[in-house]
Amino acid sequence: MYTYEQVIQRRVNGSVDFNNNWTEYKNGFGFADHEFWIGNDMLYRLTSQKPQELRVDMERFNGEKAYAVYSRFAVGDESSKYKLEVNGYSGNAGDSLDYHNNMKFSTPDEDNDSDSSRSCASKYRSGWWFNSCSHTKPNGQYTDSEKTGYEFVTWKLWKNSWISLKSIKLMICPRD
Template sequence: MVKQNMEGIKNLDANVRNLKSDLQKLVVPQKEATDNSTNIIGNKSTYSSGRIPMSGTDCADILKKYPDTRGKDGVYNIVGLSRPKAVYCDMTTENGGWMTDVTEAPGTASRHGEIQRKKAYAVYSRFAVGDETSKYKLEVNGYSGNAGDSLDYHNNMKFSTPDEDNDSDSSRSCASKYRSGWWFNSCSHTKPNGQYTDSEKTGYEFVTWKLWKNSWISLKSIKLMICPRD
């Protein structure tokens, strides 16, 4: 009886070892696949645990650290003084490294696409925003491009919101009137945060850049990109 029990224990031990071996065959390749995988969805790079996260102090810093990101526009992690923030980086325009903010209604197949296919650009050698005590005062100069210098009208203006009126118009609050935050003067020559319309219209309230065509014609989008100077 004891001999039979010992043989049973040996068989059980052998079965356990075989099962453990089979589990290792299943688990190890899965772990290797996880550690070595990079998922790219719409140029958005996500890295599995164990990989160094693709992050930096700004888009230019990411491009410097990871040269293979050149030409790969997408969402990256920006590490600041607080927690990391996901931002969209343009890694193509002017050699890449631009932190981008796009004012555009997502998911709308608008008639702008049929009517208004022209593009224009404005480049500024200096674009700086002050701290909270200055009410985030804008400093912008050194214009070049073909869109017209619509931002010059907003130079040295403080940032206004519907509940914080810092514009130069004594008769109204531009931010309240146009329901958006911006460096309003009296009121604006451009409104990247203006109202979106799915057709080509003319009006002060829309997404506009006045000095392009000298008109308040609504735009499909305005893309703001910032890149630190060397």
């Protein structure tokens, strides 16, 4: 059992806009004690020093909670477009990140997804490791009540739905 002391992303009330450009996602934004993105450069530094495990805690508006743990989580440097490596799922939320494994990071002004017909980051107004487009959007649009839609903060494989989440938090810790 690990202690997850390093929070890398948090959404709780929509007070921070996650519809940001490449530079903002690179450097990070928001407030560490509230809603924020730690920054892709920092993610690279943290995950390149030693192997990291990722835990994602989430809650729906009806109070239901779920989690996902990944025994391997790493982010490449900027020259790799912050390529995501994630595997080793366990938990009760469903493995929504598997769809994003080995994807490059995209923002509305930097389209690196695998969908040649559109920019997923522009469509969903957020930065993420979009494939074509996503099975989870922790950085999607926040809504203050339960709604169903692709554009919201979601974790699709939790009950196979696009129901918006009340909160989501991504945390990492070094693995042994």
